[in-house]
Amino acid sequence: MANTILVGAQWGDEGKGKIIDFLTEHADIVVRSQGGNNAGHTVILGSKKYVLHLIPSGILRPDKVCVIGNGVVIDPVSLVGEMETLKSQGVKIRRDQFLISDAAHIVFPYHRLLDEQRELGKGRNKIGTTKRGIGPAYGDKAARTGLRFCDLIQPPLFTEILRARIKENNAVLKALGAKTVSFKEVNDSYLGAAEKLRPFVTNTVVYLHQALKAGRNILFEGAQGTFLDIDHGTYPYVTSSNTTAGGACTGSGVPPHRMDRVIGVMKAYTTRVGEGPFPTEDSFIGDILHGMGREFGATTGRARRCGWFDSVATRYATMISGIDDIAVTNLDGLDGLPSIKVCTHYKVGRKLLDVPPTDSRQLSHCKPAYVEFEGWKTPTTEAKKWADLPPKAREYLKAIADLTGAKLSIVSVGPGRDQTILL
Numbered sequence: 244m245a246n247t248i249l250v251g252a253q254w255g256d257e258g259k260g261k262i263i264d265f266l267t268e269h270a271d272i273v274v275r276s277q278g279g280n281n282a283g284h285t286v287i288l289g290s291k292k293y294v295l296h297l298i299p300s301g302i303l304r305p306d307k308v309c310v311i312g313n314g315v316v317i318d319p320v321s322l323v324g325e326m327e328t329l330k331s332q333g334v335k336i337r338r339d340q341f342l343i344s345d346a347a348h349i350v351f352p353y354h355r356l357l358d359e360q361r362e363l364g365k366g367r368n369k370i371g372t373t374k375r376g377i378g379p380a381y382g383d384k385a386a387r388t389g390l391r392f393c394d395l396i397q398p399p400l401f402t403e404i405l406r407a408r409i410k411e412n413n414a415v416l417k418a419l420g421a422k423t424v425s426f427k428e429v430n431d432s433y434l435g436a437a438e439k440l441r442p443f444v445t446n447t448v449v450y451l452h453q454a455l456k457a458g459r460n461i462l463f464e465g466a467q468g469t470f471l472d473i474d475h476g477t478y479p480y481v482t483s484s485n486t487t488a489g490g491a492c493t494g495s496g497v498p499p500h501r502m503d504r505v506i507g508v509m510k511a512y513t514t515r516v517g518e519g520p521f522p523t524e525d526s527f528i529g530d531i532l533h534g535m536g537r538e539f540g541a542t543t544g545r546a547r548r549c550g551w552f553d554s555v556a557t558r559y560a561t562m563i564s565g566i567d568d569i570a571v572t573n574l575d576g577l578d579g580l581p582s583i584k585v586c587t588h589y590k591v592g593r594k595l596l597d598v599p600p601t602d603s604r605q606l607s608h609c610k611p612a613y614v615e616f617e618g619w620k621t622p623t624t625e626a627k628k629w630a631d632l633p634p635k636a637r638e639y640l641k642a643i644a645d646l647t648g649a650k651l652s653i654v655s656v657g658p659g660r661d662q663t664i665l666l
């Protein structure tokens with residue numbers, strides 16, 4: 244299936260995990276290249292539910308190789324925990340099946356405390372982060388004060404640098420009125436995790452280039468979504484990495500000209516978790532989805548904010564990432580609705596906008612201009628092929644793909660692997 248980048252085209256939680264699991268059948272290697280354990284990717288296999296945070300969703304297929312690339316920020320203790328949870332669910336991770344970049348940056352407890360404290364300090368203006376320390380960890384990376392996996396696996400050196408880092412960060416935490424961290428506890432737990440992870444740590448750039456040379460197919464699993472991108476998202480209500488297609492290159496060391504295709508995953512409606520502007524937010528559809536027990540966060544359990552499909556956003560996502568194909572998920576979430584709205588433009592006063600304004604404050608004043616579709620009011624969850632979908636659902640899908648400006652290639656009508664229609 245060639246080398247494929249999969250990105251979230253909205254605000255995250257589009258169903259990337261499910262689509263990755265589906266596409267992995269035709270890939271050899273699955274790579275995560277940005278984000279950290281702020282991600283929560285759900286895969287449902289039969290009666291079992293798996294939630295992946297750092298490990299690529301391809302791990303559920305034992306004959307595939309999974310790679311955590313250099314662009315990811317990793318909490319090693321949390322990663323070991325994730326591996327143990329998978330093991331308890333019957334998924335054993337073999338040494339020849341999992342690689343961790345030695346250049347990936349490490350998330351420390353002081354990053355989490357700083358994340359929490361900065362959020363508290365912002366009060367009403369908080370970002371609504373996952374409190375996993377992602378912002379401070381990427382901050383240290385950019386400030387060149389971070390520690391990487393190649394440091395973690397060299398204990399004396401690691402301990403020496405860590406001591407200095409904790410001293411500095413504890414002073415900052417103290418000044419902010421926050422708890423501080425114990426050097427001994429962090430050093431012990433991180434070195435413990437390092438021993439468990441050491442067999443998997445390597446130069447993943449070299450590995451991926453050998454795989455490219457051997458003609459193997461690589462699938463890049465994006466985390467978060469386009470509008471959480473640090474450059475292109477609704478700044479400052481964003482995460483701290485490049486969630487758009489370019490992030491797959493910088494975060495893995497695979498060059499742009501080796502990428503063959505970009506798939507954008509989007510829900511048939513829109514959700515967002517955390518603060519920040521969300522033009523099509525509507526409690527009517529939110530109440531319906533929450534009432535169905537849907538749209539609660541996979542990482543933090545928070546109720547996701549819900550709204551109508553926003554084609555201004557998905558068009559822009561298509562532009563930034565060069566989305567060729569789209570996968571629309573959660574079509575079944577709209578099954579019971581008598582009518583469905585789709586945002587085609589934003590209105591600001593009398594002006595109609597085709598692209599989202601850069602300034603989040605302006606975006607928060609944009610009102611959606613809608614077109615309305617008649618609902619199909621028929622369950623779609625059993626549909627196996629395009630022709631099985633109700634005509635009105637097909638019309639809706641065609642319209643949102645047209646407005647987005649990319650080819651509709653996958654439709655998902657339920658969380659299961661077999662509830663996926665390939666066009």
Ligand code: GDP
Pocket residue numbers: 251255256257258259260261282283284285286287540541572573574575576655656657658
């Ligand atoms: P990700 O972060 O993009 O991987 O998405 P999440 O896993 O956080 O959230 C997507 C949710 O939707 C998960 O609970 C999935 O199991 C579920 N899901 C994905 N596709 C579908 C679908 O087509 N229908 C239904 N009902 N659920 C879906």
Ligand code: IMO
Pocket residue numbers: 251254255256257281282283284370371372373374375376377378465466467468471480481482483516517518541
């Ligand atoms: P997946 O990969 C949805 C959101 C947070 C917050 C903002 C910043 O499952 O789609 P952070 O902890 O990254 O500093 O939080 O980004 N956020 C996500 N929202 N899905 C995610 O990941 C997210 N990862 C971060 O809610 O608004």
Ligand code: MG
Pocket residue numbers: 255256257282283284285541542
């Ligand atoms: Mg998620």
